[in-house]
Amino acid sequence: LAASLAAAGTRVAIVDFDLRRPALHRVFNLPLEPGVFDALQHPEELAGAIQPTQIPNLYFLPAGRCRTRGLAGLGGDDLRELFAALRAEFDFVVVDASPILPVIDTCLVAQHVDTVVLSVLS
Secondary structure, eight states: OHHHHHHTTOOEEEEEEOOSSOOHHHHTTOOSOSOHHHHHHOGGGHHHHOEEOSSTTEEEEOOOSOOHHHHHGGGSHHHHHHHHHHHHHOSEEEEEEOOTTTOSHHHHHHTTOSOOOOOOOO
16 A cells, blocks of 8 residues: 555655564565654654655654553654654555554554554454
8 A cells, every 4th residue: 555655656654553563674674773662752763763665755664672661652642743743744654553452552553543444364
């Protein structure tokens, strides 16, 4: 989805919000840090954490290293500010999050997005 949006000429950020088991950085062959955890604790570091990918117009914000303090930031204004900053810079922000049943992280993130697409394995 993110690659298709970028191919259409829009600026797209894809964010790895699977904070406990991040893997999306391997898809793009980019470093895990700095990432979401760093941007939640230090919003001024967001620009340095966003990395260009091999795909034109597609940028990536990795999860970063999981920290308990960073997880606490999901419930406060830090997350709202992170999404506001991303929306100001990009036409689309695509979020890849963890499964919704095992942890509450995804439910907290979902409050800040416009649309949710569920991938279901039967």
